[in-house]
Amino acid sequence: MRDLPVYRHKAEILKALKENQVLIVESPTGSGKTTQLPLILKEAGYDELGIIGITQPRRIATLSICDFIKRQLEIEADNHYCAYTMRFDDTSDATTRIKIMTDGILLQEMKANPYLSNYSVIMVDEAHERSLNIDFILGLLKQITEVRPELKIIISSATINTQAFSAFFNDAPIISIQAGAFPVEIKYTTTYQRKRFMFFEGDYLNIAYLIQNSIENNEGDILVFLPGEYDILQVADYIKPLASKTVVYLLYGRLSKEEQEKVFTPTPDNKTKIVISTNIAETSITIDGIKVVIDSGLAKTNFYNQKNFTSSLESGPISKSSAIQRSGRAGRTQPGICYRLYSQDDFDSKKDFTVPEILRSDLAEVVLRMSELGIYDYEA
Known part of the structure; x- marks a missing residue:
């Protein structure tokens, strides 16, 4: 799998991550961004500094990605080095160093551990979906960057509207990767x-x-x-x-x-x-x-x-x-x-992009969710 497009950009990705706290990776379907970025981070030693956390919007993706990474690492199914966590199902333990989780799980962890002190990298995958969970995570991560400059953040998205993510994170660099997909x-x-x-x-x-x-x-x-x-x-x-x-x-x-x-x-x-x-x-x-x-x-x-x-x-x-x-x-x-x-x-x-969930939701619900997460600056 190391012939996938993302892996061929390994040196560029690690250099950008060394020089910046936040990195935006834009790449279309088939580039391997979801499965190869965790391996690149492991090979660079980020797993020795803390947990490499990867969020997914859906349960089925959380499961399949964890299984795929385990096969690439050639580790047994009952080995907890790479594990997944979702509602009512958690395979992680104290030895876990690559953790794939639904975005709702990360939000729950942020309540008890607001600075994510046990993580070395957080990768928000499929950020272009702009669900409420994803937008809340991005907002909270921006706050954490001011307290934990050593925490690395990767925002992974399809090649759509990534400039908005870059601007939100103070002009974070964007690495564009072509998938080389078939016609x-x-x-x-x-x-x-x-x-x-x-x-x-x-x-x-x-x-x-x-x-x-x-x-x-x-x-x-x-x-x-x-x-x-x-x-x-x-x-x-x-x-x-x-x-x-x-x-x-x-x-x-x-x-x-x-x-x-x-x-x-x-x-x-x-x-x-x-x-x-x-x-x-x-x-x-x-x-x-x-x-x-x-x-x-x-x-x-x-x-x-x-x-x-x-x-x-x-x-x-x-x-x-x-x-x-x-x-x-x-x-x-x-x-x-x-x-x-x-x-x-x-x-x-058709509209170019899907309308973010926060713009089609009941604002009362949004404010309550923000309060629950400890976000009180509603206008920001």
Whole structure:
């Protein structure tokens, strides 16, 4: 794995980190930033100064990244040198030196250990997602830099809007890394009317037809992005007639850890793997063998309604950056195809970036969360 693009920038990364407290690493899907940066830090001796901490927005990514790093280090599964921590599941102990955790766990640790005194490096991965947790972590880390100049901070993001992170951390340097991904052919369709943000029976049939056609053309394993659990179950039902030719895995937040991990199962001979997922599969995790992506152009996000003072999970159009992330899933190891269930005009009219969660949340909830974390300068 040391031939991945990030590892080839090892000397540049370590030099920048030696000369600066905060470093922004921007790199697209397939560069190896999530799995190779912890190894680079270990080889430079940061594990001897404290824990190398890596945050992830999702549980499934936390698990898969920990397993991948352990395989690279050739350490046994029950060795705690590299461990993961998430709600109700903690494999770390006093010997842990590389710790992959959900971002919510780091926030909880910051309550009891506000200066993160047992860490030598904190790497915030997938920072471009701009969830409330990520924004709170970034704000708290900036405060810590004033007290602990020896703590190194890496903000890892896809190649979108990294200048904002640099400006926030007093013009921190940015290292841009190209992924060298394989080409992905984009195929738009006008079959779907994107003025509405929900699916009907005809939509599920059309997706099933696309899947069937892709299998008949031997295009490869398929990843389908849909907005929610109901849509995923509907499409899975419509492709049951293809069962003799396929293995189908579902991926959404409510599934157990064991069910989610099934997506990493190698594809049997003479079968096509089909993964039907929400935006969980958009970043961080790598599902080997994916050559075809079917992108609905939709995702469910939480919005606060100022008229009736309620928050709800609503299906809506994704941003350009999310669409690019999704198509990139098809070009990780070989050339691929992305079927976008919307037109080129729909893509061109999308917002460049996903609206940060803090801008679509109930401000009362945001203030309460900030108070809980000991942040009282609400206007800053």
